[in-house]
Structures are given as C-alpha cells and as structure tokens.
Amino acid sequence: MDNHGDTDKRVIDESLIIAVEQDILQRNNEEAGRNRRYFEEKNIFCLNLMSSPGSGKTTLLEETIRRLKGRAPVGVIEGDQQTSNDADRIAALDVPVYQVNTGQGCHLEADMINSALSEIKPEDGTILFIENVGNLVCPAMYDLGEKQRVVIISVTEGDDKPLKYPYMFQESDICVINKIDLVPYLSTKMEVLKENVLKVNRNLRIFEVSAAQGTGMDEWCRWLLESRT
Ligand SMILES: Nc1nc2c(ncn2[C@@H]2O[C@H](COP(=O)(O)OP(=O)(O)O)[C@@H](O)[C@H]2O)c(=O)[nH]1
Numbered sequence: 546m547d548n549h550g551d552t553d554k555r556v557i558d559e560s561l562i563i564a565v566e567q568d569i570l571q572r573n574n575e576e577a578g579r580n581r582r583y584f585e586e587k588n589i590f591c592l593n594l595m596s597s598p599g600s601g602k603t604t605l606l607e608e609t610i611r612r613l614k615g616r617a618p619v620g621v622i623e624g625d626q627q628t629s630n631d632a633d634r635i636a637a638l639d640v641p642v643y644q645v646n647t648g649q650g651c652h653l654e655a656d657m658i659n660s661a662l663s664e665i666k667p668e669d670g671t672i673l674f675i676e677n678v679g680n681l682v683c684p685a686m687y688d689l690g691e692k693q694r695v696v697i698i699s700v701t702e703g704d705d706k707p708l709k710y711p712y713m714f715q716e717s718d719i720c721v722i723n724k725i726d727l728v729p730y731l732s733t734k735m736e737v738l739k740e741n742v743l744k745v746n747r748n749l750r751i752f753e754v755s756a757a758q759g760t761g762m763d764e765w766c767r768w769l770l771e772s773r774t
C-alpha cells in the first residue's frame with residue numbers, strides 16, 4: 546500500500562507547528578524583555594518559582610514573606626489554572642498580590658506578568674515572586690523577564706525526577722528541595738536527589754528546606770536579601 550501522501554502531509558504539518566511555536570516563543574521573549582527592563586529600572590528582584598503541583602510553592606512563599614516582613618518590600622503574582630486560593634493565602638499576609646488564572650493554559654506567559662504588574666504596581670526595590678502554574682514541563686520554556694529561576698522539588702516526588710524532567714532543572718538558577726522533614730518516612734535518598742539535580746545542571750545552587758517546619762528558611766531568606774541588590 547502506498548502511503549507516501551500521508552507521510553508528506555505529516556511532515557508539512559509538523560513544520561507548520563514548529564513555525565507557530567517559534568513565533569509564540571519569540572513574541573513571548575519580546576514581552577519578557579519589556580518586563581526585564583521594567584524590573585531593572587525599578588530595581589525589582591524578580592524570581593520565577595516553578596514546580597509540580599503540591600511541592601510547596603505557596604507554603605514556601607508564606608513562610609518567606611513572614612520572615613521578610615519589615616526587611617524588604619515583597620509582592621507576589623500567582624498563577625493557577627483556576628481559583629484565587631493561593632492569592633487569598635498570600636493576601637492574608639498583607640502583601641500586594643495578583644492572581645492570574647490561565648484556564649486551560651499550563652504555564653504563565655510574559656504578557657500576563659505585564660498586565661499583573663499594572664495591577665499590583667510594585668514599589669522600587671521589591672522582591673517580586675511569581676508562582677508559576679504547577680507543572681514541571683511547560684513553564685521552563687517561557688521567559689517571564691525574571692532575574693532568577695527557581696525550581697522547587699519536594700522529597701515526596703522521588704529522587705529520579707531531575708533525570709526525568711531535565712529541561713526544568715537545566716533552565717533554572719536555584720533548586721529548592723522542600724519537605725525534608727518527610728525524608729525519614731520515604732525511600733527518597735537526599736544524596737541521590739542532590740546528585741541527580743547536579744548531574745543535570747552542575748551550576749544549580751541548592752537550598753534544602755522544610756517550609757512547613759522552618760528548617761533552612763533563614764539561609765534561603767538571607768540569600769534573597771543579599772541577592773536583591
Ligand atoms: N511535610 C511537609 N509538608 C509541606 C511542606 N511544604 C508544603 N507542605 C504541604 O504540601 C501541600 C502542598 O503545598 P502548597 O504550598 O499548596 O504547594 P503548591 O501547590 O506547590 O503551591 C500542603 O498540604 C502543604 O501543607 C513541608 O515542608 N513539609
């Protein structure tokens with residue numbers, strides 16, 4: 546049976562898809578550039594927090610904000626497909642926050658940050674956290690104009706995840722390993738997890754924390770305050 550026609554059609558479709566993807570990413574990069582210039586002008590230290598759902602991004606933010614209160618202005622942009630649950634948790638701590646709902650979208654894009662900025666109007670010198678949509682894949686492809694990319698992995702996810710989802714770890718500057726209080730109850734080995742993180746990206750700076758219990762949080766906050774200038 547001759548199915549060359551089908552094969553050719555598939556090739557054309559794939560090249561079209563690649564062209565559209567490149568166009569989307571290029572437009573996103575232009576918007577990210579605008580955000581980056583805005584952050585530089587206002588001396589805003591912007592961090593993009595990325596992880597699987599449930600690794601503890603919002604808990605880490607809550608505990609970070611409690612420790613930074615009175616020491617630096619803080620702002621938060623929350624990304625989720627639905628609900629304002631996380632923004633409500635952050636608003637309870639009395640810091641400027643804006644929730645972006647992406648609907649079916651699996652990541653935040655730079656123009657969403659642009660709109661959020663005009664809502665929260667962060668003051669000069671703010672440490673601005675972006676909590677990306679919970680997803681260990683797509684957010685890594687979209688520059689938001691941030692200064693630092695932070696991947697959070699909790700020990701409950703297993704020590705092999707950096708090897709399975711390397712792109713996120715390759716694209717990040719910082720890796721926060723969370724929920725270390727649970728290690729005694731799991732088969733996850735901290736040494737193996739850290740080894741795998743560094744195997745994928747040996748330049749990653751690692752923080753080991755339990756956001757829930759406060760372990761390692763002082764070191765993380767010290768780094769934030771030192772890095773913001
Ligand atoms: N044991 C433990 N649980 C945690 C820790 N951090 C977060 N959690 C729990 O993990 C769940 C998901 O946390 P959340 O902050 O909503 O994760 P997010 O989806 O990444 O924002 C919640 O039940 C938290 O209480 C931690 O350090 N240790």
Ligand SMILES: [Mg+2]
Pocket residue numbers: 602603604631676
């Ligand atoms: Mg969250």
